[in-house]
Amino acid sequence: MAEDKRLMKGNEAIAEAAIRAGCTAYFGYPITPQNELTAYMAKHMLDHKRTFIQAESEVAAINMVYGAAAAGARSMTSSSSPGMSLKQEGISYCCGADLPCVLVNVARSGPGLGGISPGQADYFQSTRGGGHGDYFHLVLAPKSVQEAAELTYEAFDLADKWRMPVMILADGLIGQMMEGVNLPAQRDLATLPKKPWAAGGQAKDHRPINHVTSINLVPAELEASVKARFKRYDEIKAQEVRYEEVNVDKAELVLVGYGTGARVALGALEMAKKLGIEVGLLRPVTLWPFPEKRVAELAAKGKKFLAVEMSMGQMVEDVKLAAAGKAEVHFYGRCGGMIPTEEEVLAEIRRLLKK
Amino acid sequence: MELIYGHPKSLKPIQTKYCPGCGHGVIHRLICEVIDELGVQERSIITNPVGCSIWADLYFDFDSVQPPHGRTPAAATGVKRVHPDHLVICYQGDGDLAAIGTAEIIHAANRGEKFTTIFVNNAIYGMTGGQMAPTTLIGQKATTAPYGRDADEAGMGYPIQVCEMLATLGGTKYLARGSVNNAANVRKTKQYIKKAFEAQLRGEGFTMVEILSPCPTNWGMQPCEGQEWLEANMIPFYKLGEIKNALGGAEGGK
Numbered sequence: 167m168a169e170d171k172r173l174m175k176g177n178e179a180i181a182e183a184a185i186r187a188g189c190t191a192y193f194g195y196p197i198t199p200q201n202e203l204t205a206y207m208a209k210h211m212l213d214h215k216r217t218f219i220q221a222e223s224e225v226a227a228i229n230m231v232y233g234a235a236a237a238g239a240r241s242m243t244s245s246s247s248p249g250m251s252l253k254q255e256g257i258s259y260c261c262g263a264d265l266p267c268v269l270v271n272v273a274r275s276g277p278g279l280g281g282i283s284p285g286q287a288d289y290f291q292s293t294r295g296g297g298h299g300d301y302f303h304l305v306l307a308p309k310s311v312q313e314a315a316e317l318t319y320e321a322f323d324l325a326d327k328w329r330m331p332v333m334i335l336a337d338g339l340i341g342q343m344m345e346g347v348n349l350p351a352q353r354d355l356a357t358l359p360k361k362p363w364a365a366g367g368q369a370k371d372h373r374p375i376n377h378v379t380s381i382n383l384v385p386a387e388l389e390a391s392v393k394a395r396f397k398r399y400d401e402i403k404a405q406e407v408r409y410e411e412v413n414v415d416k417a418e419l420v421l422v423g424y425g426t427g428a429r430v431a432l433g434a435l436e437m438a439k440k441l442g443i444e445v446g447l448l449r450p451v452t453l454w455p456f457p458e459k460r461v462a463e464l465a466a467k468g469k470k471f472l473a474v475e476m477s478m479g480q481m482v483e484d485v486k487l488a489a490a491g492k493a494e495v496h497f498y499g500r501c502g503g504m505i506p507t508e509e510e511v512l513a514e515i516r517r518l519l520k521k
Numbered sequence: 522m523e524l525i526y527g528h529p530k531s532l533k534p535i536q537t538k539y540c541p542g543c544g545h546g547v548i549h550r551l552i553c554e555v556i557d558e559l560g561v562q563e564r565s566i567i568t569n570p571v572g573c574s575i576w577a578d579l580y581f582d583f584d585s586v587q588p589p590h591g592r593t594p595a596a597a598t599g600v601k602r603v604h605p606d607h608l609v610i611c612y613q614g615d616g617d618l619a620a621i622g623t624a625e626i627i628h629a630a631n632r633g634e635k636f637t638t639i640f641v642n643n644a645i646y647g648m649t650g651g652q653m654a655p656t657t658l659i660g661q662k663a664t665t666a667p668y669g670r671d672a673d674e675a676g677m678g679y680p681i682q683v684c685e686m687l688a689t690l691g692g693t694k695y696l697a698r699g700s701v702n703n704a705a706n707v708r709k710t711k712q713y714i715k716k717a718f719e720a721q722l723r724g725e726g727f728t729m730v731e732i733l734s735p736c737p738t739n740w741g742m743q744p745c746e747g748q749e750w751l752e753a754n755m756i757p758f759y760k761l762g763e764i765k766n767a768l769g770g771a772e773g774g775k
Binding site: 190191193217219221222223225226227229230231232233234235236237238239241255256259263365366367368369372375376377378379380381 | 563564566568569575578582583584585586587588589592595596597598599600601602603604607624625627628632
């Protein structure tokens with residue numbers, strides 16, 4: 167197939183990839199810095215004769231996703247940090263009802279209204295099950311416009327495979343910047359996975375009725391269903407962990423960063439190399455499940471870690487948990503919409519290595 | 522022999538958990554009778570509320586979706602957009618619809634979403650044990666209004682007439698208010714439900730039937746007293762009838 171390469175904003179590439187993945191129902195609400203995504207969907211979903219609704223709130227949007235996903239559609243919503251907080255109730259219900267859907271957070275800085283500049287301070291909320299109850303869902307963190315498109319496309323497959331929401335955790339920089347992107351092929355909707363558990367279409371095969379729900383007032387039954395879900399989480403941890411490594415073998419110090427933070431860390435790594443200082447980079451692509459085994463292996467080999475984030479230090483806690491006291495774990499971050507510079511990270515590397 | 526009366530096919534033949542004198546059981550039955558008459562059991566989907574009728578999925582013999590409290594119209598929007606040829610019923614109580622879910626019902630109605638809301642108004646929170654609802658009448662007692670609803674001094678606000686409020690919105694095509702306090706009103710309510718379901722299946726806009734329904738347990742009454750209280754207190758304020766009929770063709774109002 168001929169290459170389909172375009173120059174696009176991250177927000178637009180995510181939207182186009184979702185359409186190509188077979189998203190037939192999108193629900194959004196305006197918020198900066200993800201507005202291009204909603205605007206792109208408004209035009210192109212309607213052009214494809216699919217469902218687009220500008221909802222009355224983020225709360226309504228996630229519940230429209232809940233309904234559409236319960237009815238068997240590939241469904242998506244997108245927002246940015248304050249809006250994602252509002253969606254947490256609905257995300258908990260999606261997880262409790264085992265509904266596949268895709269959630270995009272083009273994160274900004276907080277807390278509260280915060281600012282509209284890029285941030286990575288939603289890591290805890292995204293990776294810990296940000297709403298009420300015991301649950302997790304997949305979280306994928308793209309570092310580029312190309313990867314944002316690829317991960318969004320794949321997120322729909324992962325959501326269907328594991329029957330859970332999959333979150334794309336980008337940030338305002340990934341959403342706003344333009345890069346070349348090779349777009350994936352348009353999915354034929356007829357080939358998408360069948361959903362025999364979904365509501366609707368009973369007349370086709372006269373199956374028993376389906377209830378899509380998260381409620382169970384019998385404690386022993388509810389415990390059993392939560393435990394079954396956690397067994398599935400173990401399978402996901404075994405099968406879906408993804409990360410990228412650069413120069414880890416030669417390095418005494420391994421930088422750990424995701425998304426925009428990883429781009430900065432990579433720049434610092436290259437600057438260090440020019441000075442004859444070998445550092446490595448571990449870039450988690452899945453934030454949940456986190457590549458904890460790999461961190462533990464590297465910790466056992468005596469590597470030190472420096473987490474680089476656009477926050478006051480959130481992912482660094484996962485690095486510490488995985489290192490389990492067997493390695494030094496350091497942190498460098500900026501917040502409030504400030505992005506660490508390569509020079510700042512290099513200075514931190516030199517300070518830690520005394521080089 | 523011709524069967525002239527029986528249990529509706531789309532209503533499961535089991536005993537409900539509802540209290541004596543509660544209106545939900547009658548309303549469930551009316552919905553199912555209409556579904557059977559329209560022959561759409563296998564293409565009906567109900568979105569359940571949070572409240573006593575959260576049990577609805579035990580009783581209705583067709584697919585169901587259970588969203589969070591108040592978000593039912595948003596979820597029903599998602600369901601109906603995916604299955605436009607299905608009968609989608611958004612079942613809501615007064616706390617669900619007129620308090621926590623006010624934004625969702627107004628905007629679903631205003632978009633003219635082509636599902637039918639069955640709005641059960643019993644002027645009280647049932648499942649949580651008798652708290653004041655947005656539709657609680659002035660002077661009516663509740664656990665959170667122990668001296669009665671006082672709009673002015675205590676600042677508890679006024680009972681909301683939902684049909685009248687939604688009637689101003691362009692997307693609403695049929696808004697009727699019935700009651701299940703006596704046989705005549707039960708029959709009229711069934712006609713409203715049928716008209717609303719038929720309009721939905723024809724693809725007309727938003728339709729809703731509000732149904733005044735007794736909650737003797739939380740009103741602190743015997744079942745028969747509940748029926749009398751509803752008639753004497755709720756019906757004078759919540760007027761019965763078709764509040765708005767903007768349907769096309771022969772079904773249209775004047």
